[in-house]
Amino acid sequence: MTSLPTHTEKKLGLAIDLDTCVGCQACVTACKGWNDQGYGAPLSDQDPYGAAPSGAFLNRVHSYEITPPEGAAVIVNFPRSCLHCDDAPCVPVCPTGASYKRMEDGIVLVNEDACIGCGLCAWACPYGAREMDADVGVMKKCTLCVDRIYNDHLPEEDRVPACVRTCPTGARHFGDFADPDSHVSKLTAARGGYDLMPDLGTRPTNKYLPQRRKDSPDMSAPLAPLLDIQATGFAGWLDKVLGKI
Amino acid sequence: MHPAPSVIIFTVLAGIGFGLLAFLGAGYPAPVGWPAFFHWGLGYSLAVGGLLASTFHLGNPQRFLRAFTQWRSSWLSREAISSVACLLALAPVALSDWLGLGWPRALGLIGAALALLTIFCTAMIYAQLKTIPRWNHWTTPALFMAFAGAGGAILAGQSAAGAVMSALLVALLLTAFRIGDGAFAARAQTLGTATGLGTIGPVQGAVRVFEQPHTSPNYLMREMIYLVARKHIRPLRSIALICAGIGPAVLLTILPPVAWAFATIAAVHLIGAFAARWLFFAQAEHVVGLYYGQR
């Protein structure tokens, strides 16, 4: 049913650290690879060796440039995937019930067997989290690797989304935001994690951790010369410096 | 938004079709015999044809029955149910009119209401989307209703109603153009607010796209980002206003109420309706475009 649950037991999601993401795209292809063979239909690619290759990806990393009024411009790498919103606008619009938010953990999923491929959920999502698979005509989206995180066939430490497991810098953190003591909740609190487009009322689960302060070295305490070399000459410097041993 | 032909044909034809059915259900006109067959047939053809056209943009149309299940939350589901209910409710009325059975017309009024509801539901599919500020406004259902009213009246041969609705349509189109043009800006969403960059945290400043996530195109960009050349907007708007509203209003007033006149006016109106609906999609900007620096 496409009504949203009034409450979910857990709120599983990601905290994405924009101060750590180097934009390597590892999460993008790990996600593609996992979901190509995992939940639902493969993530097909059209014209893969042609002029305009185009396939379904559930996670894409943007790159933005911020130019402050003073100082150097900054590049930010910005991964974008489903935020598993509390008030997910993609769910109630679904005419078939294919799109739903799980009561137990808050994951927003598409039941591909019920999806008619109308695309309305993708229209309703402000974050571009959903992509229609051109091969099978169903809507694809981040499943938070629901087929990994509860999978007894994987070692416990691997029961995290593929993007989190592969992230070389550890910029992606997975956990339960409903638990204030979870790693992701604490990280979000400590780093001022924020929501994307909060005014749309979607109440995203995923949080973004902002960049730290840039380009502000302490220039107030430069090294003091041992002595005035011009005045004392090189020998004076040598005596002074070696006197320290 | 990508102006997909299937969706444009669906909304235009179904709109005018359900508009006509609403008039017929309400008994304006109330033809009997073969004229009734022609009128009801036209209404049903447009409505059903429109609905069929809408299935062309579905990835899995064979699962369409599932779309009747989610009326509690989904305007699309409500539209599906309402449209079928309307078609079913009006079927006995149509049969009665054609064969002169003289059955009571109460069902016709219910069907007319369902036809209006269907058009409203269709409009709400678009109007509900906060992600598309141009659509997310009362003018969207008002416009859809006015299109159905004007188009339906023309096909129903209701000169006076048609003229009034056409005039109303002109006013609504002008309002929707004016408000719509400022709708995206009114939400004050920018690349900066969409990403939180430049405004949240210690690094503040103007944000722009450095590199797209993929250099190759994708579904989101094809579906949500459509750039209309500015030079095309004014002529298309003029066509929409003149053909869909001003022309029919004038022609309905001056031409005799005969079949060829209504057919001509309907054709003119349809040209305007298609122009307006193409603009409705093509000019609609989805907030996801912000992430791509394109709208």
Next chain:
Amino acid sequence: MNTQPRLAPNHPIGDEVRRTTCYMCACRCGINVHMKSGEVAYIEGNRDHPINKGVLCAKGASGIMQINAPSRLRAPLKRVGPRGSGAFEEITWDEALDLAVSWLKPLRETAPEKLAFFTGRDQSQSFTGWWAQAFGTPNYAAHGGFCSVNMAAGGIYTIGGAFWEFGQPDWDRTKLFILFGVAEDHDSNPIKIGLGKLKARGVRVVGVNPIRTGYNAVADDWLGITPGTDGLLILSLIHCLFQAGKIDLDYLAQFTNAPLLVVEDGPEAGMILKNAESQPFVIDRTTGQPAPWDAKSVQPDLGAVYQGNRTVFQHMAQRYLAPEYAPEAVADRCGIPAPRIRALAADLARIAFDEAIEIAQPWTDFRGNSHDKMIGRPVSFHAMRGISAHSNGFQTARALHLLQIILGSVETPGGYRLKPPYPKPIEAHPTPHFTAAAGKPLAGPHLGYVRHPEQLALKPDGSPARIDKAFTWDAPFSAHGLMHMLIPNAHAGDPYRIDTLFLYMANMAWNSSMNSGEVIKMLTDKGADGDYVIPRIIYSDAYASEMVAYADLILPDTTYMERYDCISLLDRPISEPDAAGDSIRWPVVEPDRDVRPFQSVLLDLGARLGLAPMVKEDGKPKFKDYADYIQNHIRRPGVGPLIGWRGADGSQTGRGDANPNQLDRYIENGGFFQAHVPAEGAFYKPWNMAYQDWAVQTSLFESPQPYLFSIYSEPMRRFQAAAEGIGPHQPPDHLRETLKRAMDPLPIWYSPYAENDFTIHALTQRPMDMYHSWGSQNAWLRQIRGRNFLYIPTKIWEAHGFKDGDYARVTSPTGEIVVPAAHMAALNEHTVWTWNAIGKRKGAWALDDDAPESTTGFLLNHLISELLPDIGDGIRRSNSDPVTGQAAWFDLRVKIENAGPHVAASPAFAPISRAVPRGKTRKAPPRKVSQ
């Protein structure tokens, strides 16, 4: 009301996991390959693997698209049309090998140097080099000469190790990390893992790079340096530290050659002063008398003057205290304000000395002195190709090591840590072997570290012994050879003509050559006799690269999932600071084409040629295939390609007989082996006896090799002295001035640029999601990066009125390109750049002719020439570092014009005929789990 689908996402991923080693770039991560029904279904990082610890990059996770790529070559090919036409016929392997033997056998019997065997991104150099040595040609090298030899050699000549596989920052302890221009495929995941650790601990990261992407995007401070001036910035930091006395004097006195004495005058001027036993010595501070440098309890005096000869330290101080290195003097040139330089110097000093760390770990040094703890200077550095690919890159690399040394941070906790088999003194490396004799093997390895002009690879008449002119006065320390000079020299017949060019995995007809268009002409050029100037070309690759069209015989290689490989301590291993490590690849799937692993083919070819180490006494092949070689080859007694599970029963580490089950043991262990350094030997490795003894036991050395860091390089001084006219071995006159400057024994900076009106620097960077050309055949990666732009800084963008969609006309003294332009603000204001090797030739890599890589994609290579313009003396000098011959890719300077809108980049090359059909669809993943 809420009901939701019942979902049981609890199924096995596949039937089996096969753990092997990635080859999507040079990083060599461990991968878990999940198999379904005998096919590869999913690839993820191996958590146990020392390199990547479970993570995997964008390339690695896309390996499945590489092993199934339509660009894979399918069978041996013999050229039937003109070279470059792409007209081939498929032949059998026997025909292919017979043909190769018919070409090579006469060469071996008469003039082995007429074979030039060069390998590109080869990870089996200890094997391919061994093969070339057995053949007897001096003309062997891999791609290091056009890659990062400055970085490697600069480090080896200074600290006995360098960056990447030689060493890494102490990520767990460092408190300040400074990163200079990086090649992303070098140590890619380890650097990302390290940066992640720093970020998690809130450690400050400083990026020194003209371009602020990638690692520099997350740097807390970005110094957008002007290309080629890194050395100047480093020497300015050294200036500040010297001026303030913030240098680790004890470290300098104990572990470096700073207290050695430099001969002041006479014919030996500039050499290290030796005693009667020809040993360098120090002046002991306690006695004021000479003492052996390695004597127990000696207290070397950094300020000594002995018989008028001053210490290296005094030479250092005199040079680096000079006002020319003051921040204010270098700021404009470097593009970095002086206060930023001073602030960085202050940070380095504060953290190195005020925030020093201690580990309560006793250790004993090579002098026999005991220490009760390990003191660390927790500042660390990493650098790679950005500083390396300049014609002053060798000196810049040395300067960076000098900075680390004066801070006392090399091989100390929190600083820079070397990885076994490094540290390794220059004396422990071979010198080059180059004397060819008919029918004979070469006497030793081709590549080495030259210490003296007499070791140069010159024939008795003074002419170069090698086709690439490596180890000549043009490039005395060219430790990796000069692959970029190979084809131009072979074409010019300078120093001599060769017969057969044998290349492996090197795309020399495209992105791996400077001036690709000219190189293509050289490959197809015919002499007056109507024969090709380069008579024969054999090429081995797994994929239909641009180079394929220019070969006469193609030996198709397998993909990395279909073969054995050996990542050996004899070569470029996968060690960590705390462990020596090596690893293998093994065939997790069987080839579905008529292809063979190149190394097995080489063994077969060697046996057919009768090369001694490849045949038994009866003349039969000694090794069945490469796997057999990996397990059974003995390089020196007890030492083979792999150190793990040696001995008949697999119980020995490092040394031991061949083990017939060794590869199985590697496979069981996830494809790798590690031998752990004892805790007592973890730091101070060059001087730490616990480490030295362990290194001998592990087969890294035959005897302990303690040494002092060479701040002052005596080998360099020998060449400088020769350039000054001293000694019997003399350079040609036109190189004297260059060598005098470049061979300065103390790190120095000189401008790498000719004075001209090309003033805009043009660079390439490697994206993290593409490995050179390989990524474009990958259905996933090419969606991410299928086209490239020339990024132009704001000032130039605005000055030329660029708009989105415009193209830039870029000209250099030797070429012109017209390419798509894009704006970038986070960029040095004198620099433009693009991503490396995105542009493709139409017809290559199984891509459509309209693929964006072939239409709007472009290379900067067309702007770069392997020879610099004549400076008026009629001699065109090499566009490379005068010390190592490293290709100076990043010395490129250009002019920019706004060319307005275009539809395609130029120059556009005619399509090459396809060696494989155009790719249509990509393989769908296997779905069925047989369990």
